[in-house]
Amino acid sequence: SQELEQSPQSLIVQEGKNLTINCTSSKTLYGLYWYKQKYGEGLIFLMMLQKGGEEKSHEKITAKLDEKKQQSSLHITASQPSHAGIYLCGADRSTLGRLYFGRGTQLTVWP
Amino acid sequence: NAGVTQTPKFRILKIGQSMTLQCTQDMNHNYMYWYRQDPGMGLKLIYYSVGAGITDKGEVPNGYNVSRSTTEDFPLRLELAAPSQTSVYFCASSSTGGGGNEKLFFGSGTQLSVL
Numbered sequence: 001s002q003e004l005e006q007s008p009q010s011l012i013v014q015e016g017k018n019l020t021i022n023c024t025s026s027k028t029l030y031g032l033y034w035y036k037q038k039y040g041e042g043l044i045f046l047m048m049l050q051k052g053g054e055e056k057s058h059e060k061i062t063a064k065l066d067e068k069k070q071q072s073s074l075h076i077t078a079s080q081p082s083h084a085g086i087y088l089c090g091a092d093r094s095t096l097g098r099l100y101f102g103r104g105t106q107l108t109v110w111p
Numbered sequence: 112n113a114g115v116t117q118t119p120k121f122r123i124l125k126i127g128q129s130m131t132l133q134c135t136q137d138m139n140h141n142y143m144y145w146y147r148q149d150p151g152m153g154l155k156l157i158y159y160s161v162g163a164g165i166t167d168k169g170e171v172p173n174g175y176n177v178s179r180s181t182t183e184d185f186p187l188r189l190e191l192a193a194p195s196q197t198s199v200y201f202c203a204s205s206s207t208g209g210g211g212n213e214k215l216f217f218g219s220g221t222q223l224s225v226l
Binding site: 041 | 156
């Protein structure tokens with residue numbers, strides 16, 4: 001079974017629309033990371049959340065961590081074609097820095 | 112800034128062949144990782160290393176071997192390639208690792224097909 005569940009698996013939105021991607025862990029979280037991947041490229045770090053209730057923003061992307069629910073959400077405001085890609089959440093379940101990842105959410109933004 | 116460099120970018124192998132995927136980083140990071148990414152399956156950790164001379168298995172180590180003779184290099188070896196090893200492989204590194212306070216830097220990946 002997948003320890004990190006992401007939803008939805010894919011998302012198609014019109015440019016300018018808001019969207020939310022969720023990540024739920026079945027185990028205790030030491031840290032929750034969001035990465036973005038474009039086709040044929042490696043993963044680019046977006047944000048890291050450590051404490052329950054923590055919220056971080058970068059440009060039009062906001063991520064929140066609900067520690068009690070072991071869940072994080074990634075929200076994009078006024079989406080643009082440049083936001084298209086695969087968004088993956090990763091969780092650190094130990095002190096050894098081994099990140100485990102969800103299956104990813106494929107985001108398509110059409111003009 | 113080079114960061115994490117992987118070679119080759121693409122490779123096609125025949126069943127039973129062997130090859131080594133190269134990974135080097137110039138950030139003096141102690142922690143290095145190998146992941147594989149299958150379509151719709153996210154990333155699975157194959158092996159990781161917390162420093163030169165120290166390696167350990169991740170989630171899916173079968174069919175692979177690693178070594179870490181220097182801080183910079185962390186090659187991944189496939190001894191007898193099988194179709195199930197067709198995947199995109201990513202190498203990553205971090206400076207300290209662990210505790211939810213350290214991000215990973217990723218290479219651009221190696222796309223491997225075993226036919």
